[in-house]
Amino acid sequence: MTDLRERVARELLRTRQRSTVLTEAVDDGDLIRQHSPLMSPLVWDLAHIGNQEELWLVRDVGGRDPVRADIDHLYDAFKHARRDRPALPLLSPREARAYVATVRDKVFDVLERVPLEGNRLTEHAFAFGMIVQHEQQHDETMLATHQLRAGDPVLAAAPPPPSTVDVSGEVLVPGGPFTMGTSTEPWALDNERPAHLVDVPAFFIDRAPVTNAQYAAFLDETGAEPPLHWSRDPGGWLATAFGRTAPIVPDAPVVHVSFPEAKAYAEWAGRRLPTEAEWEKAARWDPATGRSRRYPWGDEDPEPHHANLGQRHLAPAPVGAYPAGASPLGVHQLIGDVWEWVDSDFTPYPGFAAFPYREYSEVFFGPDYKILRGGSFGTDAAACRGTFRNWDYPIRRQIFSGFRTARDRSPGELA
Incomplete structure (x- = not known):
């Protein structure tokens, strides 16, 4: 149990360091400002992170008295739409920082004392892992808010690595059943569960996400609207990222x-988007063993050479930059870089059971939301697995979303 407690403590500290970077990078005026009606003020996200941590770890797991029960309604994401949050009597930046610090002190005391067994919330430190993932998800949301803010650049990071191998074309994924989802991943969330067999007919899928150059060709031929943050000058397409405008990187994922x-785009290219089951089979299925891996490269946790995750870089990497992260079938960059739209509604798996609360997944099930898989350069490894499911309204563009295409296998067609 000591190793598990130490791991949880490291994850809590590492995650909070990221939240601090994102909120200390701007002044108080920027923290309280709403940079887009699609997003909350950064100070709301910060206090919401602390409030969820208090509700689940201090009060529920720890059985402690509330720190600030009077603000619960302000930071309930279901009570107030994002566009309305600036009008609420929110904690000031100074108050929000003090609040999350007080909550975190109590959480470390709970972590030291509570048995990490005996019920589903504490078994394998699930509730702590849920809170780490929740904060990391809001960190990615805050990173998207930074992308939408006007003004001078305030975030910096090393550029992503260059391409080292040629990645083009498509691969055949053989037909047959595979295990989708998980029943064993300790910190997997309810919509990833349970593991179940899905029979997927043979299909072809792109070896890499669709690139800027490929998408630009589509724009030039069709006159479609360019991606969010793109503009055009006489020299070609430009993209603005975190306050810096530069020519698009042709071989980076759009x-x-x-x-x-x-x-x-997929229809223009004579193809289609993969389904969620197709995407996961391409990402996890190992034809040599017939089993589903945790990640495309195997069962070990992501390392920097596997994938572009965790805000180490502020852009997708060119295709071919992470050969060590490829799947057994040779599909690249399924994890990190860009969230990939798949042509599936957000629905429960057979045998789904909401845990620990309906509002995490169940209330979103239905045709209003489409699935995104794989994570982005802004997604942390703690909140990204081969089974992890993200969802959003189909019209959303402020998220770090891209895609790859697929097609059916014709009768008698060889790989």
């Missing part, structure tokens, strides 16, 4: 496209 835009 980002900030909606589901309808991704689908339109």
Whole structure:
């Protein structure tokens, strides 16, 4: 148990360091400002992170008295739409920082004392892992808010690595059953569960996400609307990322496209978007063993040479930059770089059971939301697995979303 407690403590600290970077990078005026009606003020996200941590770890797991029960309604994401949050009597930046610090002190005390067994919330430190993932998800949301803010650049990171191998074309994924989802991943969330067999007919899928150059060709031929943050000058297409405008990187995955835009590109190319089951089979299925891996490269946790995750870079990497992260079938960059739209609604798996609360997944099931898989350069490894499911409205473009295409296998067609 000591090793598990130490791991949880490291993850809590590492995650909070990222939240601090994102909120300390701007002044108080920027923290309280709403940079887009699609996003909350950064100070709301910060206090919401602390409030969820208090609700689940201090009060529920720890059985402690509330720190600030009077603010619960302000930071309930279901009570107030994002566009309305600036009008609420929110904690000031100074108050929000003090609040999350107080909560975190109590959480470390709970972590030291609570048995990590005996019920589903504490078994394998699930509730702590859920809170780490929740904060990391809001960190990615805050990173998207930074992308939408006007003004001088305030975030910096090393450029992503260059391409080292040629990655083009498509691969055949053989037909047959595979295990989708998980029943064993300790910190997997309810919508990833349970593991179940899915029979997927043979299909072809792109070896890499669709690139800027490929998408630009689609724009030039069709006159479609460019991705969010793109503009054009006489020299070609430009993209603005975190306050810096530069020519698009031709071989980097396109980002900030909606589901309808991704689908339109696929139809223009004579292809289609993969289904969620196809995407996961391409990412996890090992033809040599017939089993499903945790990640395309195997069962070990992501390392920097596997994938572009965790805000180490502020852009997708060129295709071919992470050969060590490829799947057994030779599909690249399924994890990290850009969230990939798939042509599936957000629905429960057979045998789904909401845990620990309906509002995490169940209330979103239905045709209003489309699935995104694989994570982006802004997704942390703690909140990204081969089974992890993200969802959003199809029209969303402010998220770090891209795609790859697929097609059916014709009768008698060879790989």
